[in-house]
Amino acid sequence: MATRRQLLGYASLTAAAAAGLTTVGPRAAAADGAVVPALVIGTGYGAAVSALRLAEAGVPVTMLEMGRLWSEPGEDGKVFCSITAPDKRSMWFRDRTEAPLASFLWLDVVNRDIEPYPGVLDRIDHGDMSVYVGRGVGGGSLVNGGMAVVPRRDYFAEVLPGVDADAMYDRYFPLAQTELRANTIDPDYYAESEFYRFSRQAAAQAEEAGFTTVFVPGVYDFEYMRREEAGDETPSALASEVIYGNNHGKMSLPKTYLAKALGTGLVTIAARHEVRRIEQDADGNYTVTVEHRDDANELVETKRITARHLFLGAGSLGTTELLLRARDTGDLPALDDAIGQGWGPNGNVMTARANHAWEPTGCKQSTIPVMGIDDWDNAAARVFAEIAPMPAGLETFVSLYLAITDNPERGHLTYDAAADRALLHWTAAQSATGTAKAKSLFDAINRVHGTTYRRDLFGGNRAFADDFCYHPLGGAVLGEVTDEYGRLNGYERLYVTDSALIPGSIGVNPLVTITALAERNLEAIIAADLV
């Protein structure tokens, strides 16, 4: 249940948005020249945990977010647009949408021309790898499928050997799932709903081929979904809403951690505020240079805000870029040489199979995945494949999957001074290592079931889309460029708190790990550095 504080916090957020404001909470804390105890860059999972726990410890917090405050409805009465009818709200300053699926039956029918606008989903292109990220107050929680999966303990220990796994599994993973409001679909509802026919069919085919399938928890409220199907609530997951935002049902960060944080009265969130630069003054405080822009991307004001404690929660690419820029331009020259290393796409590979004509996957599909094919025990090709929907509103006969493989390849980021941005170095050959693992699983299903891959969906006649990811991880790896709690080497009171800490792979969808790790780190940091 939501607490009173949480309700108050969420109310303040929606009221600010309704009044056309970009700042929620005490405004002076985000004014030019403000000096604050703690500043958090970003409003995704790591950032939101940081803000809540700092505020609960009595520390006032300012959060700066480059994306919009997504609460006020547009002309159609909705805050977000659907996948099937995308408009300017869909993507971050584009002339045309760039959805993960490029085409259907090789036809260019998926993407639409749109007006440039600070839309909620961004795609950051880097040659052979494009990275999808959420933009807005709530970060990735606004656009993701909400699958809230705890990683396997053995793999977690392999990836982050310096972290006490007992503490994570006894305390921080359960805490993260509770705060995120993770729940699990009722198997009876799943078994009957026509919106999960696509999932039941793909699961049955995987089982027929000898694979194990598992239900996975999620942060979409499955009781709300059941009422959607009964016609008692406004549909969202059942109305093709997800990657461009959910208008209802999903317990995204503005309804959970951020609402609670605002409810303390000690947190200010300033939206459309992008941090461009981080410097340190003679007293050891950090001053950030922030550009406040409007929805036309015109500069409203450049501000400088100073903080005693600075937390970077701008996501794997955002945090790493800020750190590389600070190091390489000489603003924070003592940052570790290994910043930018250890990046990976969590082994993401998307693929699709063509079902037989007598095996429809359903015109009606929920946008929220609830089941995975778990083949992580296969040491030769560890794969966890999410059974993904394709909510096109028509029968496609497609079984779509987002496979997470244990691809051991790692890329790195460098700072390009001329372009003033970070460049990701990742090659198609590196993706191919993960794709081969995914292929061995889906080849087996195709073999047993007598089916083939769909090649009409990803462009270039390809069966596998391994040139984009949803799960960027790494760039400021825990225990390498930071201590074991995210304190950056070379500086005091400067912290990384997000997906940049995880070295490239975690074996499942990462949001719960990012959240739980931030909970663990903040507890230690607050106890030792702040009180």
Ligand code: FAE
């Ligand atoms: P993140 O949530 O990315 O937040 C970073 C925030 O910082 C963003 O709001 C940025 O706009 C903001 N920012 C960046 N640079 C700046 C700057 N310079 N100044 C101010 N603000 C800045 O970070 N994961 C799951 O576990 N389950 C799923 O089902 C799932 N589905 C996904 C589906 C899609 C389409 C996508 C894109 C991702 C999905 N993910 C999923 C991944 C998950 O959302 C992602 O790992 C987390 O959101 C990363 O959390 P962070 O706290 O690192």
